[in-house]
Amino acid sequence: MSVLAALGRPPAAGEPASPQAPDVQRGTRRLLLPGVLYLVVFFVVPVGVLLATSFYARVPGGEIGEFAPALRWQNYPEALAKFWPQLSRSFGFAAVATLAALVVGYPMAYVIAVRARGRPGLQGLLVVLVVAPFFTSFILRTVAWKQILADGGQVVAALRWLHVLPPDGRLSAAPAAVVIGLTYSFLPFMVLPLFASLERLDPRLLEAGSDLYASPLTTFRTVTLPLSLPGVVAGTLLTFIPAVGDYVNSSLLGNNTTTTMVGQVIEQRFFRTVDYPTAAVLSVVLMVSILTLVTLYVRRAGTRDLV
Amino acid sequence: MSRARAGGAVVPVFAALGFVFLLVPIAYTVLFSFNDAGKTNLAWRGFTLDAWRNPCGAPRVCSALVGSLQVGLVSTLVATALGTLLAVALVRGRFRGRGAVNLLVLVPMTTPEVVLGAALVSQFLSLRLPLGFGTVVVAHVMFCLSFVVVAVKARVATLDPALEQAAADLYATPWQAFWRVTFPLLLPGIAAAALLAFSLSFDDFIVTNFTSGGFGTFPKFVYVSAARGIPPQANVISSAMFVLALLAVALVHVGSRARRRR
Numbered sequence: 321m322s323v324l325a326a327l328g329r330p331p332a333a334g335e336p337a338s339p340q341a342p343d344v345q346r347g348t349r350r351l352l353l354p355g356v357l358y359l360v361v362f363f364v365v366p367v368g369v370l371l372a373t374s375f376y377a378r379v380p381g382g383e384i385g386e387f388a389p390a391l392r393w394q395n396y397p398e399a400l401a402k403f404w405p406q407l408s409r410s411f412g413f414a415a416v417a418t419l420a421a422l423v424v425g426y427p428m429a430y431v432i433a434v435r436a437r438g439r440p441g442l443q444g445l446l447v448v449l450v451v452a453p454f455f456t457s458f459i460l461r462t463v464a465w466k467q468i469l470a471d472g473g474q475v476v477a478a479l480r481w482l483h484v485l486p487p488d489g490r491l492s493a494a495p496a497a498v499v500i501g502l503t504y505s506f507l508p509f510m511v512l513p514l515f516a517s518l519e520r521l522d523p524r525l526l527e528a529g530s531d532l533y534a535s536p537l538t539t540f541r542t543v544t545l546p547l548s549l550p551g552v553v554a555g556t557l558l559t560f561i562p563a564v565g566d567y568v569n570s571s572l573l574g575n576n577t578t579t580t581m582v583g584q585v586i587e588q589r590f591f592r593t594v595d596y597p598t599a600a601v602l603s604v605v606l607m608v609s610i611l612t613l614v615t616l617y618v619r620r621a622g623t624r625d626l627v
Numbered sequence: 628m629s630r631a632r633a634g635g636a637v638v639p640v641f642a643a644l645g646f647v648f649l650l651v652p653i654a655y656t657v658l659f660s661f662n663d664a665g666k667t668n669l670a671w672r673g674f675t676l677d678a679w680r681n682p683c684g685a686p687r688v689c690s691a692l693v694g695s696l697q698v699g700l701v702s703t704l705v706a707t708a709l710g711t712l713l714a715v716a717l718v719r720g721r722f723r724g725r726g727a728v729n730l731l732v733l734v735p736m737t738t739p740e741v742v743l744g745a746a747l748v749s750q751f752l753s754l755r756l757p758l759g760f761g762t763v764v765v766a767h768v769m770f771c772l773s774f775v776v777v778a779v780k781a782r783v784a785t786l787d788p789a790l791e792q793a794a795a796d797l798y799a800t801p802w803q804a805f806w807r808v809t810f811p812l813l814l815p816g817i818a819a820a821a822l823l824a825f826s827l828s829f830d831d832f833i834v835t836n837f838t839s840g841g842f843g844t845f846p847k848f849v850y851v852s853a854a855r856g857i858p859p860q861a862n863v864i865s866s867a868m869f870v871l872a873l874l875a876v877a878l879v880h881v882g883s884r885a886r887r888r889r
Contacts, residue, residue: 351715356713360731362768366746367742369746369749427639427642428645428646444880450649453652454826455826455872461652468655504648507649511645561739565833568832583739583741603746611737
């Protein structure tokens, strides 16, 4: 999944596949070792430890947080039965936020890539505006949303006036606030890959569409959208994956009953109730379902060169 | 063309709304750095420069900032070094298991941060490692590494491999070829990757929260004080970092343009 290559403007074609001088090759293999070793020790092994922990059993008569290695597979049905609402809510919220980010982000990417084409100054400025959030504190911005969406604020007042919200309706501590926060948090990750793929769109194709009497909407549907599909796939993945696991938005913008997401549960089980096996089960389930979804999605979208 | 653009006034309007959506919380953060807030910073109470004059005025805010800077610098250095080597090897080398290494680099990016945090803390606990600065750096290097590899790979792919072959033909060792030829040409990409790694590390909350124990970082400070209202000094620090980052981006941009002109 060189999906993230989109962040750094990927090369148009694939990697060069020219044959190498043998001594250059031998040198490259040595360059590989430290990084691979690092990822094995601090990614592969920890994930293995997590998997093992998910089967641990409580020590009979032991202290809180005392577990012993075991093969207690019942941890899985138990944890799933207990935390199914939080788990399914995480996927639901993340899906809605991803869709919203696509709807909000596509016009932004389109304007940067197509309308600002040939004006490098404007294009550069708009790209900087998209990445600007990366340069300020993520948590401060989330707290800002909490204040912007507060009951006494202008946003709620305007939505009530527009009858989008009932007269006593509120956004704070509601699922809507969490979804708005998630959409906001990961919007740049949607816009950047969309921009990267729309930038490669040949403008003559759009002209050809209108020359052949296609309406702008038809041109968009039959030319622009299909050609930007790699960007759509990359952007939705880059938004969906961090959104499912996020717990900053749900804990700062939500309440505890209708908005808790699985990330919060994992954190609480780890550090407050010291229930490592349940936290590990939920982590493993989260990781496996995301990897499965991503594989299925990418295969279905037919952009296999992304993986 | 005119037809394609006819209905098109709508698109820029929607895009503009998107940009507003993206920028309002930043404006809000900057604005509230000037709030005459006293201890809590929840409602606008008037303009003051107090927090800017005394950015360390709130307890622990500056020690948290220093903690984040230390973690960010060390993690960036290590992740950028390891990631650059990996990226060069992955693009240039033809070896068995290349696909597996590519996968190993990419899977951490498709793993949510809670899972990374939970996995690392499980390992640290089972090794009885005390949580603190060291474990945070280890964790940050791990998740920054993949991003560095992807960013530098994009740059390596634009290089002509003939340059290295020429160096080898001229009896340069692979090491000399790397330092004298490949590395200087990769530098803009490496600088961009390092900036990305630093901003990821500096702003990380979830993995840090899992792996830090009592060690304080800036995002942790902000998160913990969110319930009581964040002191305006935190807004000052974030706003100042924002300006510095924009300057850095402008410098990298100008630098790469000057390089291209040469």
